[in-house]
Amino acid sequence: MAYLFQIDCVRYACSCGSLKSIAKIYFCRHCLSIRCGYCVCHEVDSYYCSNCLENPPASEVRLKKYKCSNCFDCPCCFETLSIRSGQVLVKSLHTTQEESKPVTKKIYYLSCTLCRWSSRDAGIPDQTVATGSWREQESPNTYRITALINFYKILGSIEKQQKERKKFQSKRIFLQFEKFGITSTMARKRVGQLPLLQSNTQSDQPQPSEASEEIEELSQDIFTKSIDITKITTLDQRLQHPELQVENINELRPQRKQFIVKRSQRCRFCEHTVSKPDYCPTSTKFKIQLAAFYHVPELRIVACEPLRLGYSSELLLKFCNPTQHQTQIILLSMDTPMMPTTTTLQGIKEEINRENVQMGCDSPNLLPSAVRQAIVVEEGRQVNIVINAEVILPSSSFILPPRDDAAEYDDPSDSQNSQDDPKLVVWRKGNKAIIRLDVIPYVDKDKMVKDEPIVVGLAMQYGYINTIATLEHKAPQKLDLKVKLFLTLGNLVHNIL
Numbered sequence: 283m284a285y286l287f288q289i290d291c292v293r294y295a296c297s298c299g300s301l302k303s304i305a306k307i308y309f310c311r312h313c314l315s316i317r318c319g320y321c322v323c324h325e326v327d328s329y330y331c332s333n334c335l336e337n338p339p340a341s342e343v344r345l346k347k348y349k350c351s352n353c354f355d356c357p358c359c360f361e362t363l364s365i366r367s368g369q370v371l372v373k374s375l376h377t378t379q380e381e382s383k384p385v386t387k388k389i390y391y392l393s394c395t396l397c398r399w400s401s402r403d404a405g406i407p408d409q410t411v412a413t414g415s416w417r418e419q420e421s422p423n424t425y426r427i428t429a430l431i432n433f434y435k436i437l438g439s440i441e442k443q444q445k446e447r448k449k450f451q452s453k454r455i456f457l458q459f460e461k462f463g464i465t466s467t468m469a470r471k472r473v474g475q476l477p478l479l480q481s482n483t484q485s486d487q488p489q490p491s492e493a494s495e496e497i498e499e500l501s502q503d504i505f506t507k508s509i510d511i512t513k514i515t516t517l518d519q520r521l522q523h524p525e526l527q528v529e530n531i532n533e534l535r536p537q538r539k540q541f542i543v544k545r546s547q548r549c550r551f552c553e554h555t556v557s558k559p560d561y562c563p564t565s566t567k568f569k570i571q572l573a574a575f576y577h578v579p580e581l582r583i584v585a586c587e588p589l590r591l592g593y594s595s596e597l598l599l600k601f602c603n604p605t606q607h608q609t610q611i612i613l614l615s616m617d618t619p620m621m622p623t624t625t626t627l628q629g630i631k632e633e634i635n636r637e638n639v640q641m642g643c644d645s646p647n648l649l650p651s652a653v654r655q656a657i658v659v660e661e662g663r664q665v666n667i668v669i670n671a672e673v674i675l676p677s678s679s680f681i682l683p684p685r686d687d688a689a690e691y692d693d694p695s696d697s698q699n700s701q702d703d704p705k706l707v708v709w710r711k712g713n714k715a716i717i718r719l720d721v722i723p724y725v726d727k728d729k730m731v732k733d734e735p736i737v738v739g740l741a742m743q744y745g746y747i748n749t750i751a752t753l754e755h756k757a758p759q760k761l762d763l764k765v766k767l768f769l770t771l772g773n774l775v776h777n778i779l
């Protein structure tokens with residue numbers, strides 16, 4: 283995040299080649315890599331209604347067609363409808379008493395607090411019970427859709443049986459009771475089969491739909507009649523209920539509220555979960571949350587002098603360490619290899635083998651491989667961005683202290699680090715530091731695209747403490763990780779000096 287409303291000023295490069303702001307990426311602790319939305323599997327954990335917070339099990343959700351049975355959306359503005367109650371006078375049916383006294387009866391209707399739509403305006407009769415009695419509009423094609431679904435279910439089961447039979451036939455030669463024509467296993471299978479599959483499919487096949495060239499003629503006054511736009515439904519309103527797509531506002535009917543989902547994200551490379559929300563719909567907490575802004579130092583652009591071709595401009599960048607461990611930041615050029623490295627006790631730098639990292643430990647919530655969906659890994663692509671300015675990289679590194687929420691309130695005077703290079707670090711407080719860099723937009727006209735914003739690229743190496751215990755490393759392991767960053771600095775200033 284660079285600014286509150288311009289989150290794409292600083293972008294982090296994912297291993298797949300996409301560029302995302304830090305708010306939109308994950309950090310897989312097992313692969314020690316940044317993972318974007320394309321590099322994680324999105325899995326539905328639970329369904330719930332955003333209004334009444336009901337969360338039925340998945341099988342029930344399917345029966346309810348992914349809609350809440352108690353809550354309705356306004357067909358006009360799509361807000362949640364509220365149930366209002368009123369009273370009406372009804373003549374008592376019990377005439378045994380001397381006078382038929384009118385009795386008050388409670389009735390309910392639906393009303394939208396935002397656009398004032400109400401079920402009474404639409405001509406829906408009031409109900410005597412608050413929930414459960416509101417009928418949903420029937421789709422005119424329900425019969426056809428059910429017939430098609432049933433037919434394809436039959437087709438599916440036939441296909442499955444044929445596959446099983448093929449498997450069985452290939453094994454057949456090894457069976458002992460071949461000479462009797464039928465084996466015991468085969469006989470058992472026959473009992474479970476649908477009788478006479480071929481003829482069955484023929485008769486159950488729904489009527490195929492036919493294309494027709496004859497269409498209803500438009501009425502004569504279609505071009506001359508004046509239209510009252512307030513009485514005609516908008517495209518959004520029609521598409522909210524695609525089966526009916528009514529034309530007039532007064533034909534709109536309340537829609538059952540769609541269930542929304544809680545998703546968990548799983549790394550496609552090592553299959554460990556990077557984000558898992560709490561199952562309960564009332565909770566906004568996470569069981570696992572490996573969002574990158576908890577693990578990777580955040581970079582923001584503080585200020586940048588006006589940019590001129592071939593002239594150096596000062597750029598102030600603010601770094602923030604979100605972890606509980608001190609980290610050392612080194613800024614490197616874009617062509618640095620991105621392999622994570624570690625320094626051994628002997629002081630030798632060595633590269634970390636990714637395969638060893640991935641095999642680290644099994645996540646306890648990893649499903650058996652037969653249940654999980656097959657994981658498709660996208661091949662990494664080149665980052666497709668034109669860098670049109672050079673950044674003068676500092677020769678020294680700087681330290682970011684661990685995050686300490688209480689340090690926010692400390693006296694800022696004692697927060698200067700004496701080891702800092704005063705030319706590089708201009709400000710420091712708690713786990714944050716501002717550094718000064720110089721940027722020179724390329725003079726090379728061929729590389730410049732007119733009015734394109736100036737983009738600089740650099741690689742950031744940061745220290746990371748891996749607290750996951752593996753077979754090889756029981757103690758927390760100190761690693762040096764790298765990430766490529768792309769900063770959009772703004773447009774050139776077009777004045778000649």
Ligand SMILES: [Zn+2]
Pocket residue numbers: 296297298299300316317318319320321
């Ligand atoms: Zn990615």
Ligand SMILES: [Zn+2]
Pocket residue numbers: 331332333334335336350351352353539
């Ligand atoms: Zn609901």
Ligand SMILES: [Zn+2]
Pocket residue numbers: 356357358359360361394395396397398399
């Ligand atoms: Zn409304």
Ligand SMILES: [Zn+2]
Pocket residue numbers: 310311312313314549550551552553554
């Ligand atoms: Zn991973």
